[in-house]
Every structure is written in structure tokens, then in C-alpha cells.
Amino acid sequence: MELTFNDKVAFVSGAGRGIGREIAVELAKAGCKVICASKNISSCGAVADEINAMGLNAEACAIDVSKPEEIKNAAAELLKKYGKIDIIVNNAGITRDNLMLRMSDDEWQDVIDTNLSSAFHVVRSFVKAMMGGRWGRIVNISSVVGIMGNAGQANYAAAKAGLIGYTKTLARELASRNITANAIAPGFIETDMTKKLPESVVEKAKEIIPLKRFGKPEDIAKMCVYLCSEEGGYITGQVISVNGGMCI
Secondary structure: OOOOOOOOEEEEEOOOOHHHHHHHHHHHHOOOEEEEEEOOHHHHHHHHHHHHHOOOOEEEEEOOOOOHHHHHHHHHHHHHHHOOOOEEEEOOOOOOOEOHHHOOHHHHHHHHHHHHHHHHHHHHHHHHHHHHHOOEEEEEEOOOHHHHOOOOEHHHHHHHHHHHHHHHHHHHHHHHHOEEEEEEEEOOEOOHHHHOOOHHHHHHHHHOOOOOOOEOHHHHHHHHHHHHOHHHOOOOOOEEEEOOOOOO
16 A cells, blocks of 8 residues: 655654664655754764665754754754644654662653653644644654563653653644644664663563564554554554564
């Protein structure tokens, strides 16, 4: 099935690598103008260059999403340039793992600011224009950890669980303006983050995945693209788990 995108502008945070990169590429392939945002201009710039080299349409946006003022300023410039943002994908995320009793204030706050608060500030900065156009798609990238928890990741789990509640609230508040909001909860995906895991941890993880393997970034990207399309317009307030069967 060919999905429908008509002159849509998409903002993807954390687009410099991994899942975010794949989402940006797939949205561009579907016909969107994609704004690839990340803290590092070299990473998001490389992704934008890659997309443009395919004959598609993208630009880079260097922004630290843990800083509300940077989001506000970037949004103002983008709205001035394009007049609208039709699609928001909040994907930016970091880890600062530690056991709860050993977790520092900075380890807690850095993850909350980047993984959760950023989604609030990004949507708030763009949503009035989206409401005026009476069409919009918001996808927040949560995690299986936000559903089941994980030892050593109290900050990450809290942020990803918070995204779920935030998503469901957005769905209720924005539905009258034809704006949908959904969350995707990936399981173990082959990214730079999971490449750092010891082999023993990887094998143990695969034991609890019915499909016995990690997913690929494109597994998340393709679900995201569907939710952002015209065809996904009757899905809102949902958490779509893409995890190989974990948390059945």
C-alpha cells in the first residue's frame, strides 16, 4: 500500500543517528520535507545531506532539545520559513544509567529534560500553527522500558513512561483539530545504544524476546511513517509496541 503525504513538513528530533535517522529517511522517501534536528550539526547535517543526495528534501537543524529556549527560537525560525509543521516526531533521547540509590541529581535531570520535557516544549512551540491548519501528526518515541521498567534505568523508565501519559493527553486535547498523537514503544533495537551492551546482556535479552532477535531501526521507522500518513488518521492516543513479542 502506498501511503499518502501531500506537501507535508516533518520535524524529527534525534535525527542524527539510529532510529531518528531512519525515521527521517523514510519520511523523506514518502514525500515529506524533513527537518533533521539533533544537538550535533555534523550528525544531523550528514543525514540531511544523505537525504538530499537521494533527490529528496531535507535540512539540518542543530538544537539541544534539553534547552527550552533553543527549541523556542528554532521553532520560530522554522515556522517563519515554512509557515507550518505538519508532523512532529519526538525521538531525541539519552541514557545515564545507574541504580536508583546511586543516581545523581544530574543523571536524573539530564534524562528527564532530554527524553521527556523536550517533547513538551517541541509540541508547544509548533502546535498552534498545526491547529490552525487543522491537520497534524505527533509521534513520541517511548520504550518497552517505559512499560515494564528496568533496573538501573529509573530516570529513563520514568521519562519514557511519562511520554505515554503525555501522548494520551495530547490525543484528547488535539483531536478536535484533526491532530493525532501516538507513541511507539520499541524493544531492543540494533542501534549505537545497544551496541554498547555486553554480549552476555544481549544474549539474556534475546531469551525474553519471542522472535529471539533485536529489531532494526527501519522496523520503528515504517510504523512511524504509517502513523504519520493520511491512512493512519483514525489512530490516536495509542502506544504501539514494536518489540519482537516482549510484554505480550
